[in-house]
Amino acid sequence: MKIYCIGCAGGYPMDGQGTTSFVVTDSTGNYHLLIDAGSGSAINIEKYMDVSELDAIWLSHDHPDHAADIGIYQHLLKLKKPAPKQTPVPIYVHPNSVYKDWLVDEKESKAVVYQPDAHLDLGPFRARFIKTTHPVECYAIRLTERETGKSFVFTADSGWQDSLVEFSENADLLIADTNFSNELGQNPIHMTAKDVATLANEANVKTIVASHIPPQAEVGIILGQVTEALNDGIEFYECRPTASYTI
Numbered sequence: 001m002k003i004y005c006i007g008c009a010g011g012y013p014m015d016g017q018g019t020t021s022f023v024v025t026d027s028t029g030n031y032h033l034l035i036d037a038g039s040g041s042a043i044n045i046e047k048y049m050d051v052s053e054l055d056a057i058w059l060s061h062d063h064p065d066h067a068a069d070i071g072i073y074q075h076l077l078k079l080k081k082p083a084p085k086q087t088p089v090p091i092y093v094h095p096n097s098v099y100k101d102w103l104v105d106e107k108e109s110k111a112v113v114y115q116p117d118a119h120l121d122l123g124p125f126r127a128r129f130i131k132t133t134h135p136v137e138c139y140a141i142r143l144t145e146r147e148t149g150k151s152f153v154f155t156a157d158s159g160w161q162d163s164l165v166e167f168s169e170n171a172d173l174l175i176a177d178t179n180f181s182n183e184l185g186q187n188p189i190h191m192t193a194k195d196v197a198t199l200a201n202e203a204n205v206k207t208i209v210a211s212h213i214p215p216q217a218e219v220g221i222i223l224g225q226v227t228e229a230l231n232d233g234i235e236f237y238e239c240r241p242t243a244s245y246t247i
Helices: 041-047 070-079 163-167 193-203 219-229
Strands: 002-007 021-025 032-035 056-058 089-093 109-113 120-122 125-131 139-145 151-154 173-177 207-211 235-238 244-246
Touching (some): 041 070, 070 109, 139 163, 173 193
Parallel strands (some): 207 235
Antiparallel strands (some): 002 021, 002 244, 120 125, 125 139
């Protein structure tokens, strides 16, 4: 399984860095899932792959730094050549998402409502979900590749919640919302550096990637606070555009 960072800035794009979007590819390299469609992702994805290769898109929530480009993806899939390798490309949204009614049903792509309390089979992956702590309805996703058993967790946006520990348990890779330094304290919007380290420690993950750091934040302070609280043996990276992670 390979995860490509298309964009990882929190809140807004800056200096060429787009907001949250990742492509997850299975171990054969044949299946491509886009997770979130933040601002700038529809352009930046072309650095990795042709959009026609996408098999599915999944949105964690409706905030624009995670979904701003979703309409552009529909335009790309409809108008850009070559045509998608399979049609329609499903765009998975939660039952209360505004996009279930806003997105157009077309030959090339359409909105599909998934059920957050049930498993969802996405090609070679089995996905499950957990509602996060955020001002709008938002879901984290855990993908397990059936062939290899490897697992990847994306927290999406969330303040601290105990249930994320069990949800992330023993994950090979965890990409976590790391928006605030510890000085802010626990809150119902995003996790702090200490929250992220605690989640990685208690869930016993193998690798943690700090994402969603705002472009003008004190990055060194946030990353230093994660490092200081993180257990030995857990690999730790700052998420950056063009980065990729293989598990």
